[in-house]
Amino acid sequence: MTSRVMRAAAISSGCLAFLIALLCAVLTGSARAAGPNMGTEAQRESGKKLYLTYCSQCHGDAGDGEGYAASRLYPRPRNFTTGKFKVRTTPNGALPTHEDLVNIIKRGMPYTSMPAWPSLSDGQLSDLAYFITTFSPDFSDPEKAPKTVSLPGAPKSTKESIEQGKKLYAETGCDGCHGTLGRGDGPSAPTLVDDWGHPIRPADLTQRWTFRGGSSREDIFRTLSTGLNGTPMPSFLDALKDEERWAMTDFIDSLSESHDPGYTDLVVARHVLDPIDLTKGTAYFESARVARFPIIGQITEPVREFHPPTTSVTVQAIYDTESIALLVRWHDMSAQKTGKNGPSLPVPPEEEEGAPAPAAAGGAQAVTDPFAEEQPAPAAQASEFSDAVSIQVPSQVPTGARKPYFIFGDAQNSVDLWFFDLARPDPVQFTGRGSGNIAPNDTGDLTGVASYDQGEWSVIFKRPLRATSGAPFSPGQFMPIAFSVWDGLSRERGNRRGLTVWYSLYVEPETVPSAVGPMVKTALLILAIELAVIGWVRWRYGSRTRGEFGGKPTQPAATRA
Template identity: 30%
Template sequence: MRQLVLNREDGTKNQNEYMMQQSIIKLKPMFIKKNYLCLYFIISGIVILLTLSLQSEFFYLYAQEELTIRETEENIKAGKTIYMKKCQYCHGIDGDGEGPAAPFLDPPPRDLTRARYKIISTEVGELPTDQDIFNVISNGIPDTSMPGWSSLSKKEIWQVVHYIKKFAERFDWYKEIKKVSKIVEIDVPQPATEESIERGRQIYMKKLECWKCHGEGGRGDGPSAPELLDEWEFPIKPTNLTKPWKFKIGSSERDIYRAIITGTAGTPMPAFIRGNTKKELWDLTNYVKSLGPKKRPQRTTVLKSKFISDNLPKDVNDPLWNSTEAVEFPLFGQILEEPRMYTPSVDEIYVKSIYNNNEIVFLIEWDDNTQSKHGTTKDGEAVYADSLAIQFPVKIPESPVSPRPFFMMGDLSSFVNLWLWESDPNVFKELNAWGIKKKKDQSEESKDIEGKAVYEQGQYKLLIKRNLTTSDKKDDIQIEVNKFIPISFLVWDGNNGETENMMAISSWYYLFLEKKETGVNILYSALALFFTVIVEIIFMKGIRRRAQYKSTSIMT
């Protein structure tokens, strides 16, 4: 700066140079300030990043601590306390699967002393990871009595994991030799094209012959199914591949692929990883996936019967059935009266209904891996006919909240009307009941129901039809439009020893016949819409006139 001033005094620099030098002198502090500002932001950013890094590391360590509670004597002891309170009733005090509740469960509880777990992420023959066991306890297993223990904290579940591992010496042996189970490697799924699905079907039917257990339609009705036993000599049913929501291993493509290549420990389901290419196994996976519906049928409390003006369908495969959606109704075993049925074979049915001016018809579908007829098994055990009944109160309650008959075939104060079908012989009957042990067949002359039953590939399709009203007002339900009519269902699987009181039953639901769409209804609807539009136009014009009047008054 001093040199610049001297240069100016000496006259050695012209005016332009002087002006430029003065500009630099003024700008230099600004550059210094900006540099300091940039440096401040850089340092602040580094500090923030370090802080976030330390925080994330802290939370990561905290999460890891929460997810992997260490296998200490203290935690094992705590796990035992939880096990004795929550688990031993099914799995037994010693983990052998022989708890007091075991005889009433199907499938039976797992024997934890053998370390044979169904849902694993490891290769064939390997022990499950601790995380595998944690997941089973946390999530439960679909279609079994094993619930998900969401009431337990993660810490408590890990404590149970460490305790139940003590039932099987193999876990200690792995730990002693420092052996780690190998995790199954699963590639990216192949697209489920029509060609891939067809190749998978060929593998299912021919190369691997999966149909011999799972059935041609995938409903677990293959010729080998009745003879299958698990590792503990208990009868076991093949998985019904048409109901993916019941898959114990999960229903995604990766879950199905893993089950195919690892098998299911303790069951007749083998591992197919050897002798098959990855492409073949993915084709099979895509075919299995295609056997289930894209959407599970809805569960609801009301079965809506659709009105049509034409004749009702007379066949279970009539295209008219495609115009209405099925409703899923869950069933449970009858355990209130002796003899009880704790393990019914059928736990859900799917129902559709259509009616016209004179009649109503129901289509009921359910899976049953055997078509039963009266007789005995090779071991001398009795086999009974398969049966299904629709149950109504004889008198429709005044409202949905009015008292209904007892759901197990009524009571002395409220009789019920049963529409019954039996497979052997193939007959339809009408009954009245005022208790589970108090029922009476109606005479053949007074019978008003008719129907048709078809059994194919492990599934029953049953059509039952009747007039909306009958001449017998005393013993028959008189079906009315726009009424909430109580309805329930009873199912017997004869091959499972189900007869009389031993059955699957639903609670009360409602049948509702949707209002008829007649020409008069449509005319009234159109007139109502027209009247509404006219009123709205008049109303809007009135508002506009008042607004114009107010603006004119203000101006004047």
């Protein structure tokens, strides 16, 4: 009896297990039969209309990244037919989720030609993402349905985690591309290419506002976990534990002072007591305020630069009793100290046409590159053109609101160009009356020094406050000022360069008058006036009252008869 019951129980357990397995198989089969979520036909059709209106100009009608604007853009528009997407929450090499596509369309990619689309509704963003999945057959393959990786919440950043991340940064070879200080100047940086053979620059980790996938700690952790498809950047998901990836995230986050570049429109020249000595380098500028200005491409005059490698410059200014000096700094992947450069060097028109760039020397490198960004090809001969920088000021102090044309002045309003070819020991001065009319005007007043250290150029210009030629600089005065940077590795010279628009230089007076003294003097003067008025009123109306009642001044008792 007992054995019979046991056999029945065993049979029941076996049947139950079989039914559970069968149910799982059915459910799995149903899930596979359903396939990935690619939206409805109506949603994809709606997305197609949006795509042809807003996206095809860059990404092409066929989604192959060959739109008519593609040759002008860096990084080049993504080829959707390959199924390779940089910013995702899925494993390295995997497709993005629908939410990943929606998020990147909505947020855009900073410092590229891919804008954010906050004007599109959630429904439109979703429809557009569904249509993009139609360009690659991988999205319809059930075996390739995307699954997200585990992205735990951010722990608190500490000094200990930052120090641990710094060690991991070196141990895992991040400095090979991004450099010791994270400025994107590692030894492998000039040789990197993406999966399509396009040269690709490692991002500057000290400027996280330029990160394509976002600048938050969560964004950085995600990139370290998933990698960037199509670039030399692998995933650290298996190589590092969660806490180790968070430690590296904290270190990368610590390399920037802010999520925002803090751009301004004013640089203040501060007075210093000691005579400015160029041999002491940047030490003089420690007390001067730092101003950061954005660099944009010169796209007005031919030959144009649509995406300059330099994205910003920082400027500090000081002056003594005789001279003014400006320190200009920017980050550069590789210093070009040979060759030549100049503000009027000719550039062949074909260099603007966006012909396919040759692959960088050395081929693709399997090295870590968490925030890679594509750029124009480096020169076949890296030393053909040197790096250079210039400061531009009006030749005469403007008397009104009108300034010279910001691209090297104009016929009526010339500019002085303080130009430093960084393959030469000294700067020289030019006078510009337009990009086609630039002439040397070197009076010997301009001096300077330049140095390059671990991915950063530091260039100091010095000129008398009242030079032989050019506008004077006076305390309490505002002066228009602009900057240009030429990257020799990217063959920039002449009109092909990055530049700023006009900003302002303010020469701060040696001693700023205190407002307390004038305020006290004014208050005392007003008080004296008030007391005088009160005294006069009392005397005047007191005499009138006595006269009306026939009274006479009372005599002291000692004088009475």
